[in-house]
Amino acid sequence: MSFWVDRGHPGRGTIEPSRTAGRWPGPAERSKLALRGLLILLVPLTSMFGLLISAYIMRRHMGDWQPLPLPWQVWLSTLLLVLSSAGFEWARRAAQVGWVDDVRRGLLVAGVLALAFLASQFWAWRELQQAGLAVATNPANSFFFLMTGLHALHLVAGLMAWLRTRAVLAGRQEPAAIQSTVQLCAWYWHFLLAVWLALFGVLVLMA
Amino acid sequence: MAYVPSADAHAHGEPQSFVTKYIWSQDHKVIAIQYSLTAIAVGIVALVLSGLMRIQLGMPETDLVDASAYYQFMTLHGMIMVVYLLTALFLGGFGNYLIPLMVGARDMVFPYVNMLSYWFYLLSVLVLMASFFVPGGPTGAGWTLYPPQAITGGTPGAGWGILTMLVSLAIFIVAATMGGLNYVTTVLQARTRGMTLMRMPLTVWGIFIASIMALLAFPALFVAAVMMILDATLGTSFFMPAIIAMGREMPHEGGSPLLFQHLFWFFGHPEVYIVALPAFGLVSDLISTHARKNIFGYHMMVWAIVAIGVLSFFVWAHHMYVSGMNLSFGFFFAISTLVIAVPTAIKVYNWILTLWQADIHLTVPMLFAMGFIVTFVVGGLTGLFLGNVVVDIPLADTYFVVAHFHMVMGVAPILVVFGALYHWFPKVTGRMMNDTLGQLHFWITFLGTYIIFFPMHYLGIMGMPRRYYAYEDYEFIPQSAHDLNTFITYAALVVGAAQVLFLFNLFWSALHGRPSGGNPWRATSLEWQTPDTPPKHGNWGEKLPEVHRWAYDYNVPGVEQDFIPQTEPQPESGHSAGEERT
Numbered sequence: 001m002s003f004w005v006d007r008g009h010p011g012r013g014t015i016e017p018s019r020t021a022g023r024w025p026g027p028a029e030r031s032k033l034a035l036r037g038l039l040i041l042l043v044p045l046t047s048m049f050g051l052l053i054s055a056y057i058m059r060r061h062m063g064d065w066q067p068l069p070l071p072w073q074v075w076l077s078t079l080l081l082v083l084s085s086a087g088f089e090w091a092r093r094a095a096q097v098g099w100v101d102d103v104r105r106g107l108l109v110a111g112v113l114a115l116a117f118l119a120s121q122f123w124a125w126r127e128l129q130q131a132g133l134a135v136a137t138n139p140a141n142s143f144f145f146l147m148t149g150l151h152a153l154h155l156v157a158g159l160m161a162w163l164r165t166r167a168v169l170a171g172r173q174e175p176a177a178i179q180s181t182v183q184l185c186a187w188y189w190h191f192l193l194a195v196w197l198a199l200f201g202v203l204v205l206m207a
Numbered sequence: 208m209a210y211v212p213s214a215d216a217h218a219h220g221e222p223q224s225f226v227t228k229y230i231w232s233q234d235h236k237v238i239a240i241q242y243s244l245t246a247i248a249v250g251i252v253a254l255v256l257s258g259l260m261r262i263q264l265g266m267p268e269t270d271l272v273d274a275s276a277y278y279q280f281m282t283l284h285g286m287i288m289v290v291y292l293l294t295a296l297f298l299g300g301f302g303n304y305l306i307p308l309m310v311g312a313r314d315m316v317f318p319y320v321n322m323l324s325y326w327f328y329l330l331s332v333l334v335l336m337a338s339f340f341v342p343g344g345p346t347g348a349g350w351t352l353y354p355p356q357a358i359t360g361g362t363p364g365a366g367w368g369i370l371t372m373l374v375s376l377a378i379f380i381v382a383a384t385m386g387g388l389n390y391v392t393t394v395l396q397a398r399t400r401g402m403t404l405m406r407m408p409l410t411v412w413g414i415f416i417a418s419i420m421a422l423l424a425f426p427a428l429f430v431a432a433v434m435m436i437l438d439a440t441l442g443t444s445f446f447m448p449a450i451i452a453m454g455r456e457m458p459h460e461g462g463s464p465l466l467f468q469h470l471f472w473f474f475g476h477p478e479v480y481i482v483a484l485p486a487f488g489l490v491s492d493l494i495s496t497h498a499r500k501n502i503f504g505y506h507m508m509v510w511a512i513v514a515i516g517v518l519s520f521f522v523w524a525h526h527m528y529v530s531g532m533n534l535s536f537g538f539f540f541a542i543s544t545l546v547i548a549v550p551t552a553i554k555v556y557n558w559i560l561t562l563w564q565a566d567i568h569l570t571v572p573m574l575f576a577m578g579f580i581v582t583f584v585v586g587g588l589t590g591l592f593l594g595n596v597v598v599d600i601p602l603a604d605t606y607f608v609v610a611h612f613h614m615v616m617g618v619a620p621i622l623v624v625f626g627a628l629y630h631w632f633p634k635v636t637g638r639m640m641n642d643t644l645g646q647l648h649f650w651i652t653f654l655g656t657y658i659i660f661f662p663m664h665y666l667g668i669m670g671m672p673r674r675y676y677a678y679e680d681y682e683f684i685p686q687s688a689h690d691l692n693t694f695i696t697y698a699a700l701v702v703g704a705a706q707v708l709f710l711f712n713l714f715w716s717a718l719h720g721r722p723s724g725g726n727p728w729r730a731t732s733l734e735w736q737t738p739d740t741p742p743k744h745g746n747w748g749e750k751l752p753e754v755h756r757w758a759y760d761y762n763v764p765g766v767e768q769d770f771i772p773q774t775e776p777q778p779e780s781g782h783s784a785g786e787e788r789t
Contacts, residue, residue, distance in 0.1 A: 028397045033316050037392045040422070044384050048426035051473070055430065055466055059445065064461025135441050139461065142443040146434070 084113035233318035242299035253287035265696025278347030285350030308734035311399025327382035341367035401754035413488020424477035497573035498565035501759035544594035571645035575626025586615025607667025638720030655702035
């Protein structure tokens with residue numbers, strides 16, 4: 001307790017505030033660590049995309065804002081990314097029960113669909129450029145390109161992880177390793193899907 | 208019971224060659240030293256810049272720097288000190304060295320990412336230094352880099368300078384994110400048996416919460432930097448309003464400079480606490496150890512750190528009172544700014560109550576720790592002035608603000624940096640730093656910084672504006688202010704030169720200092736209980752330590768020794784020596 005209560009006692013003793021309270025999570029374990037690391041990585045990413053959205057909301061009230069006619073390709077992109085994420089979910093569930101063939105198929109589907117998503121986004125950018133709606137034409141365009149561009153860059157980084165996952169599969173690793181790496185990819189993909197849906201929602205609803 | 212976590216030493220074997228051991232090292236201790244030395248080196252650049260600025264202000268007749276160079280030096284001084292020195296040193300230096308040792312881990316959980324973090328940091332520093340050599344020189348936009356002036360012709364370094372600055376910041380943020388990821392995950396997942404969260408030393412708590420804040424706040428700067436790069440290169444109008452510069456219409460229209468200010472300060476204010484919280488943590492441990500007494504109100508200290516961390520995200524607009532804002536916003540941010548003083552004051556009271564009736568050893572680290580408390584209180588009190596809108600508006604952009612932020616987040620944290628370096632140096636090198644030189648260094652630095660910054664409060668109240676390159680020919684600035692400026696310059700040059708004492712001490716003692724032994728301060732926390740000093744790769748030899756108590760068992764009644772290490776088991780009877788007295 002406090003110093004004035006202890007006056008009568010010799011010495012200046014201490015009582016540890018929490019000898020029993022608090023929990024020790026147990027020894028660190030590789031798969032748990034990686035998953036925790038990924039989840040923590042999502043914190044700055046969420047912050048970044050969230051701030052981008054709030055900047056968008058603040059900026060669109062300025063006088064020079066002209067709503068951007070969204071190219072139809074972004075609807076296609078959305079569908080492709082949902083399916084890609086579903087492919088990863090398939091792979092993740094298959095990995096949990098050890099069906100390696102299904103993991104392989106799921107990963108292939110997910111990766112191809114993700115590439116198709118990128119192609120579709122690229123198509124949308126081209127379409128806008130050809131319609132004379134370039135990056136600097138209007139702030140609405142700038143935000144569109146910035147948001148979709150940053151999202152696409154993160155998906156490209158995800159594809160590198162996807163390549164690594166396929167290498168793990170090819171290397172015939174033990175099931176736990178496969179399960180862990182597929183799970184990480186799937187989580188990251190679902191996150192990117194959620195980010196895309198948020199960005200897409202903002203672009204559609206708050207044009 | 209022996210157990211081997213898989214994030215353990217054996218996941219990556221001991222490095223053999225010189226290159227893997229000291230250059231491309233994945234060992235958190237080597238990375239910490241790399242981070243610290245780089246940060247100190249770039250800090251010296253910023254110190255020299257401040258000396259050059261002071262010469263211009265105190266002796267304008269020397270004509271050593273012109274107006275452009277003055278603004279460039281001012282910008283670089285601010286940015287380097289806040290981001291590349293303090294943030295990097297506290298998180299990358301102390302965080303890297305102390306977290307694994309203090310929580311009883313063999314290394315960071317992602318050593319490879321940790322190595323990348325350092326090399327990205329070094330790259331960001333190199334890009335920043337390169338800006339001295341690009342056409343037009345470094346940016347002179349002020350460390351806040353406000354658009355439109357930052358990228359408009361007429362501002363020094365508006366072309367290449369600002370681009371290198373923004374790119375360097377973006378790289379730094381990537382480095383800080385990789386580092387933060389490691390620090391947070393290591394604290395959460397790699398604590399040794401018995402090390403519950405509420406047994407962690409306050410150093411770890413401070414760095415842990417600061418790392419979480421960095422993960423949340425740095426993206427704001429990243430987004431702002433990317434948008435500004437696009438404004439400068441592609442001609443977008445995120446921040447740039449319609450503007451005519453040098454008689455020429457610029458390609459922008461309608462952008463919002465205020466948007467940048469919001470993004471910048473949403474990073475910028477938490478950044479103040481990203482620097483302050485590790486300092487709070489480190490200083491708590493210095494005080495407790497050198498006063499031979501448990502930290503007063505450990506729980507309160509932890510929750511105060513958490514509360515400050517949370518609140519610091521709700522005060523950013525107090526940097527923007529004079530930018531023009533809705534009255535209710537101003538009211539809200541003034542209140543939140545004053546509220547954050549409560550947990551901060553709790554910490555100050557607890558440090559003082561820790562010192563109360565303690566067995567204070569006036570070692571060099573302790574001197575710096577006490578110097579910190581005094582300086583922090585002085586700087587914090589002027590913060591209460593500036594937090595109020597009505598007081599801030601007349602004082603904004605005067606030397607009062609310069610005095611305030613230099614005291615509270617310049618001098619105060621740097622005193623902690625010095626104290627902590629003197630304190631942990633024996634663990635890093637196995638040798639003590641020279642005490643006499645340390646004492647000399649402390650007194651010159653501590654008294655000197657007061658001589659420099661205390662008069663600035665008066666200059667500010669007198670109305671002397673900041674960010675001016677020269678003060679001649681202004682009627683409202685009397686001769687006495689010029690004299691004071693000259694006086695401050697002499698003091699600043701002496702304090703700047705005195706840092707050579709520290710540098711000499713640092714490098715000389717590393718080679719020739721008195722051998723320290725493993726635990727020269729008779730401290731309780733885990734890093735002092737390593738089998739080897741300096742700790743070897745893997746830190747703990749064969750077996751990880753087990754923790755049985757908190758880090759503050761100093762002068763426990765009924766115990767002969769005046770400290771009990773965290774690894775010491777509790778007495779068999781089931782209750783500790785501490786309990787017996789109740």
